[in-house]
Amino acid sequence: MVAVTVGASVAGVLGMLLSVPICSILYSILRTNVNERLEKQNAQKIKINSQKEVRKN
Numbered sequence: 001m002v003a004v005t006v007g008a009s010v011a012g013v014l015g016m017l018l019s020v021p022i023c024s025i026l027y028s029i030l031r032t033n034v035n036e037r038l039e040k041q042n043a044q045k046i047k048i049n050s051q052k053e054v055r056k057n
Contacts, residue, residue, distance in 0.1 A: 007019025 003019040003023035004016050007015035007017075009015075011018070
C-alpha cells in the first residue's frame with residue numbers, strides 16, 4: 001500500500017504501476033541479504049560454541 005501511495009505521489013498513475021514491482025524486487029534483495037548475514041552470524045556462533053566445548057574437554 002505504501003508503494004502505491006509513494007509511487008502515485010512521485011509519478012502519478014505510471015508511478016503507481018511501477019512502484020509495486022520495484023518495491024517487491026527491493027524487498028526480495030533485502031530479504032536475501034539479511035538471511036545470508038543471519039546464517040553467517042549463526043554459523044560463527046556455532047563455531048565459537050564448539051571451540052568452547054573442545055576446550056572444556
